[in-house]
Amino acid sequence: MTAAQLSSMLREREISSLELTKAYLDEIQRRDKKLNCYVLQCPELALEQASRADERLAKKDSLTPFTGLPIALKDIFITQGVETTCASKILKGYIPPYDGNAASRLKAAGAVLLGKLNMDEFAMGSSNEFSSFGPVKNPWNQECTPGGSSGGSAAAVAAGLAPIALGTDTGGSIRQPAAFCGTVGLKPTYGRVSRYGVIAFASSLDQVGPIAQDVRDCAMMLGAIAGHDPMDSTSIETPVPDYVAALKGDVKGKTIGVPAEYFVSGIDTEVESAVRAAAKTLEGLGARVVEISLPHTKYALACYYIIAPAEASANLARYDGIRFGHRASGNHDLADLFKASRTEGFGAEVALRIVVGTYVLSSGYYDAYYLKAQKVRTLIKNDFLEAFKSCDAILAPVTPTPPFKLGEKTDDPIQMYLNDIFTIPVNLAGLPGMSLPCGVTGSGLPIGMQLIGKPLDEAGLMNIAYAYEQATAWHKNIPVF
Amino acid sequence: MSSYEAVIGLEVHAQLSTESKMFCACSTSAGSPPNTNICPVCTGQPGTLPVVNRRAIEMAIKAGLALGCKIERRSIFARKNYFYPDLPKGYQISQYEFPLCLGGGVTISTEGGKKTISLIRIHLEEDAGKLLHDYGHPDMSHVDFNRCGVPLIEIVSGPDMRSPKEAGDYLRTLRNVLVYLDVCEGNLQEGNFRCDANVSIRPVGRKEFGTRTEMKNLNSFKAVERSIAYEIERQTKVLESGGTVSQETRLWNDVAGRTESMRSKEEAHDYRYFPDPDLLPLIVEEDWIARTRSGLPELAGAKAERFVSNYEIPRADALVLTDDRALADYFEAVIASGAPARKAANWITAELMREIKDDERGIAACPIAPANLAGLIKLIEEGKISGKIGKDVFEMMFKTGRAAAEIVAELGVEQISDSSAIESAVDKIIAENPKQVEQYRGGKTAVLAYFVGQVMKATKGQANPQMLNDILKKKLET
Ligand SMILES: [Zn+2]
Secondary structure, three states, rough: OOOOHHHHHHHHOOOEEEEEEHHHHHHHHHHHHOOEEEEEEEEHHHHHHHHHHHHHHHHOOOOOOOOEEEEEOOEOOOOEEEEOOOOOOOHOOOOOOOOOHHHHHHHHHEEEEEEEEEEOOHHHOEEEEOOOOOOOOOEOOOOEEOOOOOOHHHHHHHOOOOOOOEEEOOOOOOOOHHHHHEEEEEEOOOOEEOOOEEEEOOOOEEEEEEEEEEEEHHHHHHHEEEEOOOOOOOOOOOOOOOOOOOOOOOOOOOEEEHHHHHOOOOOOHHHHHHHHHHHHHHHHOEEEEEEEOOOHHHHHHHHHHHHHHHHHHEEEEEHOOOOOOOOOOOOOOOHHHHHHHHHOOOOHHHHHHHHHHHHOOOOOOOOOHHHHHHHHHHHHHHHHHHHOOOOOOEEEOOOOOOOOOOOOOOOOOOHHHHHHOOHHHHHHOOEEEEEEEEOOOOOOOOOEEEEEEOOOOOHHHHHHHHHHHHHHHHHOOOOOO | OOOEEEEEEEEEEEOOOEEEEOOOEEEEOOOOOOOOOOOOOOOOOOOOOOOOOHHHHHHHHHHHHHHHOEEEEEEOOEEOOOEEEOOOOOOOEEOOEEEEEEEEOOEEEOOEEEEEEEEEEEEEEEEOEEEEOOOOOOOOOEEEOOOOOOOEEEEEOOEEEHHHHHHHHHHHHHHHHHHHHOOOOOOOOOOEEEEEEEEEEEEEEOOOOOOEEEEEEEOHHHHHHHHHHHHHHHHHHHHHOOOOOOOOEEEEHHHHHHHHEEEEEOOOOOOOOEEOOOOOOEEEEEEHHHHHHHHHOOOHHHHHHHHHHHHHOOOOOOOOHOOOOOOOOOOOHHHHOOOOOOHHHHHHHEEEEHOOOOOHHHHHOOOOOOOHHHHHHHHHHHHOHHHHHHHHHHHHHHOOOOOOHHHHHHHHHEEEEEEEHHHHHHHHHHHHOOOHHHHHOOOHHHHHHHHHHHHHHOOOEEEHHHHHHHHHHHHHOO
């Protein structure tokens, strides 16, 4: 059942929050062993929150769509009093002294926190295999990856282990796992949702968003978490529209751009035909489909793999073993203490990116790498702005391939990075992008399509997605595992 | 004589006097127990973000305007990366390529007249925490994050100073400007006004700079001047003995009176500065600058002019009094308590300044309340005590902080202005010294001083000198 359906049952008192929460906790207990979505369950807290929500529901006291609704958060979200590790050994045992913006908004709305979801360590990865808690398995095929880095979030929602979840997206970390697990994921415009209390990976790219069962749930969650936050200087002050009310399902007169550069050689044929079929469906609903060009697309990956590691190298400097998290044992002088704590605490992929980031910022290399990448970033952003002069939204694949096998790309970072080739440009441009199911492969794996919108046009974007969803049934598929 | 010329530039870190920290709402108050003025943001907890304190920006703009800088409409916060336990994020938020203020200068007086020391830039940054050793555990160090995130401005001078004295004068003048502006408390000992000195020497007449060393740990104006003098001498010896000065950071050892090598150029950090993506470019609108400019307080120069024209005191006194805002305020408080301006200026510039001249706290070291100094001046003006006794009373006031009248009463040194009392004392002395009377009447009028002395001795110096003079002359000449 969708979050919206559960929400209305709670409001109508057809089910209590306590009953619903218990049911989810039981499901997680029973079935998550196979998938490894949760890195932490907090049943006591959840039951306490549920009973408080029930009181609120009984009194009809400032109800929101989330009052009494169980949710789960990627372990990158800071939750006061609930261990938050970002799936890294270096933060093992870290109990945050505060709530992040998303956590506190949802808490205030009356949501019930089921637990924290698995991810790639510090959100660095595209397969959820770089987690100190071990990989998450794709509920559609347990030999396959659920995608990453928000693999736990997407798999949990697909598998019915959470009605709805939050993820973060730095280069595709919401959209790619959403696609791989047959769920709906939205990365909002940069600045639409506060980053306060989200453990930073790459600050100029990170953005919070929902992973949900359908577009309506997605809109419901965005409404709860979007808006200006004085604690985040990069958050935008524009008012938040009623996203659910904006879902009219009418795309007549809308122009959908399809970028030529996103159908490159090497793209999986099943993925390509599913996305092209989606274009036809939208056309059938009255939209006009036009080919567009995003000429600098081919530089996006290189640009991203300079900017993201550069920012990460500084963001991850605070994990030094002094104030919290892992500290190497034994007697060390200062430099050795830093070195030993960090060497022991970080996984190999994180270490690799810190080294790359440190290198590109080094004196003598800064101009050639970081500064150049910033210029390229502007070109990529301009590509999109130019394209939006002739279309309302862009339709593209989310990934070049359907879900791949666990272990298939872990030894080859380039192959792994190429998986994000269609999602990365959207982060570089700061635009809203979403992923929704648009097909199934011959072997029964989900295929996702990507919709990219104008800055702050989440409502328009979700409306197109909603129209497509109404016309198709892909989102109704449920994995059996 | 040395054939070398010193080239000195100073980098000053001034703590801005804001209530709250640069990027969070924590208090900046010093002296709190360790780690009580902290929050998730200033301890670098995962997921936290900085938010700029507008008061800090405003204070930096004030400093920039008062020092003649160009205020940049757009400046950028950057991350300065290095590892240290007192730096919780592993980077310091500072400004690098695009600072808030460019240019400007500080004018000092030298033997050759006025000289303007140029400023290269002023930028904003956050302070780090403090390591505490020997804090309850012999084998451990502790970190106090109270100071972490406190706003600083770094003021970088051009390499324009040529002597330790010029460096000291620059520093004092700069400090006074910041204190006048109320943007910094300016206390070197307490570390809210810190200075690093870059020193090199070159043969007189050469344009190129020599290799410079940077000196740290300069905790007083004296330490700044002494360390620079030491370093000039050390570098001169190195060059004269055929060696080369190596580029390095040196630590001033105040007790030993020497600089000691701390780290060489090779060991210098690569800070990997880059724009902080958590903060938007700092945009300073024109009207914000205009508003700040119109709100600037009266600075030393303008104050000195006002003192000359309003109080009719000598310009030299006005300059001394306005050199330090607290001293100028003291002067005006003495006047407000009823003392004539010229007398007040005299007492402060002569007697008071002599007492505090060796104390870096300045007028804050003076225990005499302005009203009490005014009281002392009044006693003299009214003839209740002599000027000479007044100086003794002043000294006691300085030692005890007590009021003049109280001390005068206690000592019984009130001046004798009763003419009959003076007359009888004079009669007695004249009667006892017939020989001197004869000499005086014989035309040797210099003998008058002898009589004055004798009467003063007899009255314990309490006779009103003017009256004594008149009475003596009258009696001797009749
Ligand atoms: Zn704080």
